[in-house]
Amino acid sequence: MFVHNLRLGATSLRRNVLLTALMIMSIGFGVAASMVTFAVFRAVSGDPIPQKSSRLFVPLVDNRGPQYNRRGEPPSALTYTDAMALMHAHKATHQTMLFPVGLSVMPEDAHRMPFKAAGYATYADFFSMFDVPFQYGSGWSNEQDEGREPVIVISRELNQKLFGGENSVGRRMTLDDRQYRIVGVTDHWDPKPRFYDIFDGRIFADPAQVYIPFTYAIAQRIDTYGNNNCGSDGKRGDSWDSWLQGECVWISPWVELDDAAQVQAYRQFLDGYAREQRAAGRFNWAPNNRLRDVREWLDFQHAVPPESRISLSLALGFLVICLVNTIGLLLAKFMRRAPEIGVRRALGASRADIYRQFLAEAAMVGLAGGALGLVLTAVGMLGLGMVFEPQIARLAHLDASLVLLTLLLAISATVLAAFYPTWRAAQVQPAWQLKSN
Numbered sequence: 495m496f497v498h499n500l501r502l503g504a505t506s507l508r509r510n511v512l513l514t515a516l517m518i519m520s521i522g523f524g525v526a527a528s529m530v531t532f533a534v535f536r537a538v539s540g541d542p543i544p545q546k547s548s549r550l551f552v553p554l555v556d557n558r559g560p561q562y563n564r565r566g567e568p569p570s571a572l573t574y575t576d577a578m579a580l581m582h583a584h585k586a587t588h589q590t591m592l593f594p595v596g597l598s599v600m601p602e603d604a605h606r607m608p609f610k611a612a613g614y615a616t617y618a619d620f621f622s623m624f625d626v627p628f629q630y631g632s633g634w635s636n637e638q639d640e641g642r643e644p645v646i647v648i649s650r651e652l653n654q655k656l657f658g659g660e661n662s663v664g665r666r667m668t669l670d671d672r673q674y675r676i677v678g679v680t681d682h683w684d685p686k687p688r689f690y691d692i693f694d695g696r697i698f699a700d701p702a703q704v705y706i707p708f709t710y711a712i713a714q715r716i717d718t719y720g721n722n723n724c725g726s727d728g729k730r731g732d733s734w735d736s737w738l739q740g741e742c743v744w745i746s747p748w749v750e751l752d753d754a755a756q757v758q759a760y761r762q763f764l765d766g767y768a769r770e771q772r773a774a775g776r777f778n779w780a781p782n783n784r785l786r787d788v789r790e791w792l793d794f795q796h797a798v799p800p801e802s803r804i805s806l807s808l809a810l811g812f813l814v815i816c817l818v819n820t821i822g823l824l825l826a827k828f829m830r831r832a833p834e835i836g837v838r839r840a841l842g843a844s845r846a847d848i849y850r851q852f853l854a855e856a857a858m859v860g861l862a863g864g865a866l867g868l869v870l871t872a873v874g875m876l877g878l879g880m881v882f883e884p885q886i887a888r889l890a891h892l893d894a895s896l897v898l899l900t901l902l903l904a905i906s907a908t909v910l911a912a913f914y915p916t917w918r919a920a921q922v923q924p925a926w927q928l929k930s931n
Contacts, residue, residue, distance in 0.1 A: 521863025524816030526870030586749035613704030615711035631678035694720030856912030864904030
């Protein structure tokens, strides 16, 4: 019976090609607009580290007070003084601090020009906390942190560029006139949004190419390649030491806490630390700290670009308009066949048979609209750069899940839109139709 209904549907669709083409185009354009914007929204709003997002936290300390902080919120990063205090206290299972660095890579081949490599100065725990995958070697150790050793982890892409993809662990490379020993090569790792460096605005930037020890970077006076927010004071001091001891925030902190008890204990630790600073005369306000996990941090920072939400809403609205148009076209098409329906009903077809026949026909329209929608979605991906920033537009891609979702959305939306026209067709009275013909 299902195959029979499909044959009837195909015959009906061929009977009025123009009306069928209009319905397919309406569904195709509506679905394509929705899928293109959904692809962007999906890329920028996902959980970048779902296996650990509830265990990774950003601890923040208010070093400015209610007179200068923004709407009662502490700064989104730490001063060097606070960052070191949290590291030395070691109250979390794992903890790391980081700041961006931009280093000039000096290729071994004298004929090649130096180039800039962006990355981070961080601690050894960075790699285990964020589940960084390795192609060769591993991260450095805590002892190498303490020893301020000039070791480095480079990305797979940089390793390919410098060493042709060979295992480069143990080799040396020069950055900014300093020699580093390679201890690890990461596999491709580029979580989006880049949750661990929102303070510096690199949420959708290119993947990091180098990682060096935080302690070595400080010892070598390697300056931050990111933001340095000194608040209302606006000064970072006259020297390196005065900057480190000042109240400018520029370090992104992360801790890993295993359960609710650890989270509560860490909150108490932060409040205790703030009270100590108040007693020492550095703060003159009550503790005002924050401890947010990854999802809470992304929501607080509004990591999802507002234009992606707006575009998705507009596209869904456009899809609804297309479906309303499809309802009208289906209604006109089905009611033209009232005599045919009357004959079928007179010959014994039930209303359920009419429902099955016309919904099968609508599903065929939806399938064809979905196929057109796939083509238009692929074309739309090429033009995303005209609507979104390039670094966001390149995140969207047409994969198998999006193909399947496009077809399912097209078919289900069309079948849903066909219920009213089908209900009207099923109400046709066979006696009246036979008499009028």
